[in-house]
Amino acid sequence: MQHGKHQSATAVVAKVPGGKHPGVKQPRVKLSTRQKMERAYHQYGFPLGFLALPVVIYAIFVISPFVQSIYYSFTDWTGLSSDFKMVGFKNYDWLLHDDLFWTAVGHNVLLLLVVPLVTLGLGLFFAFMLNVGGRSKKNAAVSGVRGSSIYKVVYFFPQVLSIAIVALLFQFTYNPRNGALNAFLGGIGLDSLQQEWLADPKLALWCLMVVMVWCNVGFYVVLFSAGMSAIPKDFYEAALLDGANRITTFFRITLPLLWDTVQTGWIYMGILALDAFAVVQIMTVGPGGPADSTQVLGYMVYTKTFRDGQAGRATAIGVAMLIVTLIFAVIVGRLGRRERLEY
Amino acid sequence: MGSTPDFGRRDLIKRSAALGLVAVPSISTLTACASGGDDGNKVDKGKKSDKNPLAVNESAALDVVIFDGGFGQKYAKDAEAEYEKAYPKTAGKVKHSATQKIQTVLQPRFNGGTPPDLIDNSGAEQMDFGTLVAKNQLTDLTPLLDAPSVDDPSKKVRDTLRPGVVEMGQFDGKPVWILYYAYTVYGVWYSKTNLEKLDAEYPETWDDMLKVCEKAKKKGIAGWTYPGKFPYYMPFSLYPFIAKIGGPDTLIAIDNLEPNAWKHPAVKAAFEAYYELYKKGYILKGSPGLTHIESQTAWNQGKALFIPNGSWVENEAKKTTPKDFQMSVGAPSSLDSSDKMPFGTIWASGGEPFIVPKAAKNPEGGMELLRIMLGEKSTKNFVKQVSSLTSLNGGTDGLSLPPGLQSAQEALEKAGTNVVNPRLQDWYVALQKQQIGVGALGEMMAGRMTPAEAIKKIQKFADETAKDDAVKKYKHA
Amino acid sequence: MSAQAQPSELPGAIKEDEAPGAAGKAPGTGKVPDFPPKGRISSEGKVLNVFSHGMLVLWGLLVTLPLLWAVMSSLKTDKEIFTSPWGLPASLHFDNWSRAWSKSNIGDFFLNTVLVVGCSLIGTMLLGSMAAYVLARFEFPGKRIIYFMFVGGMSFPVILALVPLFFVMRNMSLLNTYHGLILVYIAYSLPFTVFFLTSFFKTLPSSVAEAALIDGASQTRTFFQVMLPMAKPGLISVGIFNFLGQWNQYMLPTVLNTDEDKRMLTQGLVQLAASQQYKGDWSALFAGLVLAMLPVLGVYIVFQRQVQTGLTAGALK
Incomplete structure (x- = not known):
């Protein structure tokens, strides 16, 4: 992005340092007011016209509800009637002293760290296997495994299913009595590994993470695999010749070249992980349990708004969620400052 | 994604100023809708008569939302058919819907001042009664309780109910906000x-x-x-x-x-x-x-x-x-x-809590439907359909009850006052x-x-x- | 995109007939065998091949088994589901499917969803690419604010906005309408679309657009006739993201679209699932799940090539 310092709206943008957009602006000196306006129209008319509709729709349906929500977080709104008053920072004070809130924050942070990491890691791993793991052929230093297109199709399956459906499916899978998982473990003689899964506070959150990872790995396999197949084979060949092994080629060639894609995926996964609402609501004991072991901020917003009629507090939690996300985005942004390679 | 943008103090100031600009108009929209819940949109009352003690508007639409859970929704549909029979001009105007997601479906409607006329606020996602009552969102059902029963005009509805049902619907003081239809x-x-x-x-x-x-x-x-x-x-x-x-x-x-x-x-x-x-x-x-x-x-x-x-x-x-x-x-x-x-x-105690919202368009209609449901015909239908008792004391005469319900009835008799x-x-x-x-x-x-x-x-x-x-x-x- | 800046660690020389010796293990799993001298297909190559096939098959099973299990359960009786979760059904009970189908109006909901998602997808792509194009390639006051406003939207938890959004919709008489839902879907898809496409447009070479402008084409025409076709790969990728997101959207329609006839597929399914749970009709519940999965899986299998090329193009930027 350009570091354009914008002058006030009436002034003509005379020069943009390092301007990369020729055909858009030509520097000029000394203009009459009318000319200035014409130029301003000429210059900004097109961007304005193109932006107007998206910005208006976005402002009405996204920005304004969110700003209203932030306003509500300073009220004692119940969510059930339009009768409420301002209470200052009371909801935030409650929040900071609520044990459940901090438990939920902890779980959200864990989800934010683990789910994207594991999903993207597995995605990269399988994509690498698909593209580079094959038996070597004549004339090719590296080659994909046979049937890689079938894998890509199959792996993508969970991604096209609604999360509500997936959550429901896994709820049955985890069922301790006749769920597929325990039945399977029993069937292959591993009875000792049978667990209560979602009913065990030590395992429940991890069970949810498995579902979130299960859903999304396929998408990143396809995405990364596409990226990898676009990396010229010569790079690998050269590296291999140079004495590098496949692991080094992965970290020295594949990963740096895919970094942008990984970063986009990271942000996307992070947002998904933060919103663990559907899996918590559909799958867990309580929901949110056992013993609050799967409480997350999204579900708390939901229960406070809808079950307890404390929408003021709920919106305060929502604002906290926003802050967690922003911190996450800043961290990912910093990771993105890594040196980039181009080809 | 280009190079990471440099967040300067100037940008921060600019951005917060923009936020302020966005915030001003939206708060004014907010106040506009906060004052929206007036009573001006109620239907006119009908003519009070022996057959229509609650003065129901005989041609007004009725909007009913039923919790679609263990009891299903058919019993309510049957009662709505009775309502249409009693007020033929309402035929086709009774809007019935059923959901398990009571909160998500109805909460915004309460906020918006357009709730339905009768709600079975039940299930895992029922709305919080405490808040509904505290925020004055419900209609006092006393007129219904004081109206004559459908079966016996000499008796008030209140006197045909099982002990404790009316009290359960009270929170603070006299008004009865909830009528529990099932008896569990x-x-x-x-x-x-x-x-x-x-x-x-x-x-x-x-x-x-x-x-x-x-x-x-x-x-x-x-x-x-x-x-x-x-x-x-x-x-x-x-x-x-x-x-x-x-x-x-x-x-x-x-x-x-x-x-x-x-x-x-x-x-x-x-x-x-x-x-x-x-x-x-x-x-x-x-x-x-x-x-x-x-x-x-x-x-x-x-x-x-x-x-x-x-x-x-x-x-x-x-x-x-x-x-x-x-x-x-x-x-x-x-x-x-x-x-x-x-x-x-x-x-x-009572189950399936029915409420008539304060901002309902046709509250009399909602209460009238409840009155019909508390009649013997609908009660028997309910008992037969879902094998559960209703809050109507009795209403099971001549029915052969399924074993569980039979035992529940016996347990109640045995308990006497120890409930x-x-x-x-x-x-x-x-x-x-x-x-x-x-x-x-x-x-x-x-x-x-x-x-x-x-x-x-x-x-x-x-x-x-x-x-x-x-x-x-x-x-x- | 341009082929400059070769990674310094890569020597330019390429030799034919080089078979790589291979690390016998996956990245990150410990011991790394030495790179063998140049030569024939090495045994390590085979080890890697077996290993990678093994891992790939394992994940393939992990993905397909729960789905197959659901299909199998949907053809069983309730009793079979409970007594032998992995057993094959004694006879195929397709009546479960018809029960689920007739109870849930899945067919109607499917059409509703196609209509809404189809329109919102077109709208999202059009408006999103217009905004992204301008934000990526023009300088004007307030540009960064608008960009951050859009991108910041990615971090808003939707649940926070639900009730105020309901008011906004009600005041504009958009509740329980298809066009209202379409507008909302578009609005909530814009952040990611703008974020993704802005960076995509930045990577496109400007020479073609310049040439068009010099030839006298208007900015608008340049955009639609030159830039959009060039951006097609990026559009397809983000389109796929958006399609999946909108198709599976549950929260927004639950609150904003309560009319029973206008339900989206996800609403219908959750409704079906919830009511089957209260009624204890397990086989129909599994049947409903399968009915919901099959069409989407079918559509995916038919279009999987396009989906993958779309993603490929996106990854190439």
């Missing part, structure tokens, strides 16, 4: 057949209970199961058990959130008795992870003898119940001879379900918490609720 008997549910197979009877004392469970265990059958996913089913048999041991005041103190109410010795005795079921291995394996349906199904299959439940279970489990199951409900067994209340003490009615689940949903249920009882029954720890935790939760000024408080009269 809670307790320990079992299959007579399965007990007979073990050569046992329903245990009237806790010692016998343990003996029966031991006997079952030897045959590879569990004594108890429960919906561990929703551990707030435990209280259905546990709370009357506490009342039986310590007297009704123990429960009233608990409902009133009195300090140290949970420290009462009766609570400890009841918790320890239940904990023993876990310690002796009488609980069906996997129960902590089961939903209500899953645990009921295991119980239907004879994998466990007892389950804490309410009388809706007979209808809910209809599909999985064997023909010769002989479903029955038992009152909590006696712990010992010092129990304050006799064997037979049971929890029975308790704990209110925690209507008054403080978060406390009852999430904190006591999932946070403590579920943990104790799964063996991860001792009774002493559970009590300590529950007392802490109760104290927090008592202190929280965002939660409206209620007291037993």
Whole structure:
């Protein structure tokens, strides 16, 4: 992005340092007011016209509800009637002293760290296997495994299913009595590994993470695999010749070249992980349990708004969620400052 | 994604200024809609007559939302057909919808001032009554209660109801905000057949209970199961058990959130008795992870003898119940001879809470539909369809009741005046379900918490609720 | 995109007939065998091949088994589901499917969803690419604010906005309408679309657009006739993201679209699932799940090539 310092709206943008957009602006000196306006129209008319509709729709349906929500977080709104008053920072004070809130924050942070990491890691791993793991052929230093297109199709399956459906499916899978998982473990003689899964506070959150990872790995396999197949084979060949092994080629060639894609995926996964609402609501004991072991901020917003009629507090939690996300985005942004390679 | 933009102080200032600009108009929209809930959109009242005591507008539309749960929605549709028959000009104007997502569907409508005319506010996602009442969102149902019954014009609706129903609908003082349509008997549910197979009877004392469970265990059958996913089913048999041991005041103190109410010795005795079921291995394996349906199904299959439940279970489990199951409900067994209340003490109270919103367009219509539902014809239809009692006292004459309902009726007769009615689940949903249920009882029954720890935790939760000024408080009269 | 800046660690020389010796293990799994001298297909190559096939098959099973299990359960009786979770059904109970189908109006909901998602997808792509193009290639006051406003939207938890959004919709008489839902879907898809496409447009070479402008084409025409076709790969990728997101959207329609006839597929399914849970009709519940999965899986299998090329193009930027 350009570091354009914008002058006030009436002034003509005379020069943009390092301007990369020729055909858009030509520097000029000394203009009459009318000319200035014409130029301003000429210059900004097109961007304005193109932006107007998206910005208006976005402002009405996204920005304004969110700003209203932030306003509500300073009220004692119940969510059930339009009768409420301002209470200052009371909801935030409650929040900071609520044990459940901090438990939920902890779980959200864990989800934010683990789910994207594991999903993207597995995605990269399988994509690498698909593209580079094959038996070597004549004339090719590296080659994909046979049937890689079938894998890509199959792996993508969970991604096209609604999360509500997936959550429901896994709820049955985890069922301790006749769920597929325990039945399977029993069937292959591993009875000792049978667990209560979602009913065990030590395992429940991890069970949810498995579902979130299960859903999304396929998408990143396809995405990364596409990226990898676009990396010229010569790079690998050269590296291999140079004495590098496949692991080094992965970290020295594949990963740096895919970094942008990984970063986009990271942000996307992070947002998904933060919103663990559907899996918590559909799958867990309580929901949110056992013993609050799967409480997350999204579900708390939901229960406070809808079950307890404390929408003021709920919106305060929502604002906290926003802050967690922003911190996450800043961290990912910093990771993105890594040196980039181009080809 | 280009290079990372450099966030400067200037940008921050600019951005916050922009936010301010966006914020101003949206707050004004907000105030505009805050004042939206006026009464100007009500339908005109109709002409009052003997046949139309509530002065229902005879041609106005009616908007009904039913909770589509264990009882389904057909009973309500049938009653709506009766309504259309009574007011032929409304034909085709009764808008019926059914959902399990009461909150998400209706909450915005309340906010927007366009709620339906009659709601069955029930299920796991019911709206909080405390808030609805506190925020003056409901219509007082007194006119309905004082109207003549459909069956006998000489009797008021109020006098045809089962004892306790009207009181349950009151929160503070006179107005009656809720009418509980179903009448639920809670307790320990079992299959007579399965007990007979073990050569046992329903245990009237806790010692016998343990003996029966031991006997079952030897045959590879569990004594108890429960919906561990929703551990707030435990209280259905546990709370009357506490009342039986310590007297009704123990429960009233608990409902009133009195300090140290949970420290009462009766609570400890009841918790320890239940904990023993876990310690002796009488609980069906996997129960902590089961939903209500899953645990009921295991119980239907004879994998466990007892389950804490309410009388809706007979209808809910209809599909999985064997023909010769002989479903029955038992009152909590006696712990010992010092129990304050006799064997037979049971929890029975209204279920399926119906409300008429204050901002409803046609509140008279909503009440009239309830009046029709409380008539004998609709009641019998309900009893037949979903095998549950209604709040209409009687209404079962001439019907052959299914076994579970029959036993519930007998249990009620046996209990006489020893009926308790704990209110925690209507008054403080978060406390009852999430904190006591999932946070403590579920943990104790799964063996991860001792009774002493559970009590300590529950007392802490109760104290927090008592202190929280965002939660409206209620007291037993 | 341009081929400059070769990674320094890569020597330029390439030799034919080089078979790589291979690390016998996956990245990150410990021991790394030495790179063998140049030569024939090495045994390590085979080890790697076996290993990678093994891992790939394992994940393939992990993905397909739960789905197959659901299909199998949907053809069983309730009793079979409970007594032998992995057993094959004694006979195929397709009546479960018809029960689920007739109870849930899945067919109607499917059409509703196609209509709404189809329109919102077109709208999202059009408006999103217009905004992104301007934000990527023009300088004007307030540009960064607008960009951050859009991108910041990615971090808003939707649940926070639900009730105020309901008011906004009600005041504009958009509740329970298809066009209202379409507008909302578009609005909530814009952040990611703008974020993704802005960076995509930045990577496109400007020479073609310049040439078009010099030839006298208007900015608008340049955009639609030159830039959009060039951006097609990026559009397809983000289109796939958006399609999946909108198709599976549950929260927004639950609150904003309560009219029973206008339900989206996800609403209908959750409704079906919830009511089957209360009624204990397990086999129909599994059947409903399968009915919901099959069409989407079918559509995916038919279009999987396009989906993958779309993603490929996106990854190439």
